[in-house]
Amino acid sequence: MTDWLERLGSSTLSNMATLGRAILFLLRVVAGCGELVRRPRLLMRELYSVGVLTLVIIVVSGLFVGMVLSLQGYYTLVDFGAEQSLGVLVALSLTRELGPVVTALLFAGRAGSALTAEIGLMKATEQLAGMEMMAVDPERRVIAPRLIAALISLPLLAVIFTLLGIFGAYVVGTALLGVDSGAFWSQMQAQVSFADDVLNGVIKSVLFGLVAGWIAVFNGYDCMPTSQGVSRATTQTVVVTSLVVLALDFVLTALMFD
Amino acid sequence: MRAKTPVPESKALIDVSALVFSRGGRLLFNGVDVTVQRGEVVAIMGPSGTGKTTLLRLIGGQLSAQSGQVEVAGQPVDTLSRRALYRLRRRMGVLFQSGALFTDLTCYDNVAFPLREHTDLPEALIRIIVLMKLEAVGLRGARDLYPSELSGGMARRVSLARALALDPEIILYDEPFAGQDPISMGALMKLIRQLNDTLGLTSVVVSHDVDETLSIADRAYVLSEGQVVESGTPEALRASESAWVRQFIDARPDGPVPFHYPAGSMADDVSEAQSQ
Amino acid sequence: MKNSRRVDLAVGAFVAAGLAALFVLAMQVSNITAFQRAEGYTIIGYFQNVGGLRERAPVRLGGVQIGRVSAIDLDQNRFEARVEITIAEGYDDLPSDTAASIRTSGLLGEQYISLDPGGMPDALSQGDEIMLTQSALVLEDIIGQFLYNQGAGGEE
Numbered sequence: 299m300t301d302w303l304e305r306l307g308s309s310t311l312s313n314m315a316t317l318g319r320a321i322l323f324l325l326r327v328v329a330g331c332g333e334l335v336r337r338p339r340l341l342m343r344e345l346y347s348v349g350v351l352t353l354v355i356i357v358v359s360g361l362f363v364g365m366v367l368s369l370q371g372y373y374t375l376v377d378f379g380a381e382q383s384l385g386v387l388v389a390l391s392l393t394r395e396l397g398p399v400v401t402a403l404l405f406a407g408r409a410g411s412a413l414t415a416e417i418g419l420m421k422a423t424e425q426l427a428g429m430e431m432m433a434v435d436p437e438r439r440v441i442a443p444r445l446i447a448a449l450i451s452l453p454l455l456a457v458i459f460t461l462l463g464i465f466g467a468y469v470v471g472t473a474l475l476g477v478d479s480g481a482f483w484s485q486m487q488a489q490v491s492f493a494d495d496v497l498n499g500v501i502k503s504v505l506f507g508l509v510a511g512w513i514a515v516f517n518g519y520d521c522m523p524t525s526q527g528v529s530r531a532t533t534q535t536v537v538v539t540s541l542v543v544l545a546l547d548f549v550l551t552a553l554m555f556d
Numbered sequence: 557m558r559a560k561t562p563v564p565e566s567k568a569l570i571d572v573s574a575l576v577f578s579r580g581g582r583l584l585f586n587g588v589d590v591t592v593q594r595g596e597v598v599a600i601m602g603p604s605g606t607g608k609t610t611l612l613r614l615i616g617g618q619l620s621a622q623s624g625q626v627e628v629a630g631q632p633v634d635t636l637s638r639r640a641l642y643r644l645r646r647r648m649g650v651l652f653q654s655g656a657l658f659t660d661l662t663c664y665d666n667v668a669f670p671l672r673e674h675t676d677l678p679e680a681l682i683r684i685i686v687l688m689k690l691e692a693v694g695l696r697g698a699r700d701l702y703p704s705e706l707s708g709g710m711a712r713r714v715s716l717a718r719a720l721a722l723d724p725e726i727i728l729y730d731e732p733f734a735g736q737d738p739i740s741m742g743a744l745m746k747l748i749r750q751l752n753d754t755l756g757l758t759s760v761v762v763s764h765d766v767d768e769t770l771s772i773a774d775r776a777y778v779l780s781e782g783q784v785v786e787s788g789t790p791e792a793l794r795a796s797e798s799a800w801v802r803q804f805i806d807a808r809p810d811g812p813v814p815f816h817y818p819a820g821s822m823a824d825d826v827s828e829a830q831s832q
Numbered sequence: 833m834k835n836s837r838r839v840d841l842a843v844g845a846f847v848a849a850g851l852a853a854l855f856v857l858a859m860q861v862s863n864i865t866a867f868q869r870a871e872g873y874t875i876i877g878y879f880q881n882v883g884g885l886r887e888r889a890p891v892r893l894g895g896v897q898i899g900r901v902s903a904i905d906l907d908q909n910r911f912e913a914r915v916e917i918t919i920a921e922g923y924d925d926l927p928s929d930t931a932a933s934i935r936t937s938g939l940l941g942e943q944y945i946s947l948d949p950g951g952m953p954d955a956l957s958q959g960d961e962i963m964l965t966q967s968a969l970v971l972e973d974i975i976g977q978f979l980y981n982q983g984a985g986g987e988e
Binding site: 419420423424425427428430431432433434435439 | 613616618642643645646648649650652653654656657658659669670673674715718722
């Protein structure tokens, strides 16, 4: 029993220490972001590898999630004769929840893991130490652009995901299920509010972008510089990001749509 | 600019005194003194695990000592502000054991990296400097290759060109000969000595390759168990009476450094295994 | 640095696609006009029962949306629901005897306020009260009314 308590205590302490390091790290990186204004080119490369390269999986998943949502929603709504509300159902689910959350989960798997592995390998191969010895601060040169790129990319990806999901739902709903296309859009427009639904979804995805980027770069920067350490950090990034995003989504939903 | 004040001739360029450093509960240095005069090639030798690389990191200010002084160009490294430390580091080049080249950049861009980071030179001028540095290490023709396309020895030479890019005063070499074939080893030895003399550098070479290192060094320190056991010119070291230095230089498997990692008696382990 | 132009192009396209998607979400999916602070004038109606009516519910006349419900409150003196209705600018000439009723779109759809114009020459203006209101119909009432109407010969 005391053994168990002892383990709990020591793991709590080490988790708290990690959290503290992560917070200090984030503050230092944010303080070092000023350089990006001077050198936007650094950001470009990272926006490419973090954002553009994640686009394919987002486009495909967005379409399919929308199509499935349409199919499932239709069979439920049609029992109540409310199949004209299909657009509303799909649009609200996507803008408020699925768009930001699923995008963040996919982002963690595609871009977050890649960021962690890249930074971890740079650490393992002494590239970060080399940079430091060349009087270049890796937190500014390597970490800050990646964090900001994640922060910018995720909301854009989430908006694209949401829109394509609605489009997928529209195609399935009107072409396959026979929902009236006019009703689909007009009901949606009447019920979906820009400020409450669309904008809140965007705010969510900005926060998810910060969290996903932060976890990814920190895990890479903090990992053990061995191949095992890098692989563990990469897994860690995907797992922790997914859990944190889901938990954060619950809190945000409770705050935003009471 | 304090950083630019020339160090008086009498004063060592690198002065490590009474250094104590431990990590992970292990005492790596216990009162180490190392001085490097301007223009010298100084070797730091010792078996693996004696913390030779750590010493370089202490000199570069990436780690700070528990007690003792590390002064570079008259400035105490571990009490400098970040800004001053970074300014000091521009006067140092480090050749890492793995080369530490940026794998996503070509050789050319690797060498250009410190120039682009620290200067506002026009691209045409950077090109001239980069090609000169690559020429100095004999790899101007490899400028468009990526690090993954280079052999280990070539990667180290490119890394050396990069370390030279900002015309440093000091170059720190971390195990430059480890894992090299005889030809690239010879090329690196020649480069280290030649660059030091022609460019007026000061070099610190950390290595456990005795013959190669001693043949290019002006002076050498031999480390063991956290202390300097012997120091002096290569000739003096070769003639040293110390059992420890003899074991290291003559590459004897057993001696003051035991062949066996500390353990209980073999008989105990065997009987324990049988009783289980 | 050779393909940096391709990178720039791809990033530019990506950012543009994201912003365009946001624009479409704003214009096509949601109603951006709901975001703008509703300009117009507010009239008030008292209802005995608002049923499932919510703030921001549409206000329609002849099926066309001309405003939104901006607030729902309980009037402590009359013990009736006090509903503020914001009519959009441009619909200034509603007759002062316009009637308001709470209706449901479809059997289970959202509830909205339907306005029926009267015939008085003077128009409703800011702060005026709607005299004729009809409360929301609860499902049971509808069924009850249906049965009653059937009994009375199906007349309206």
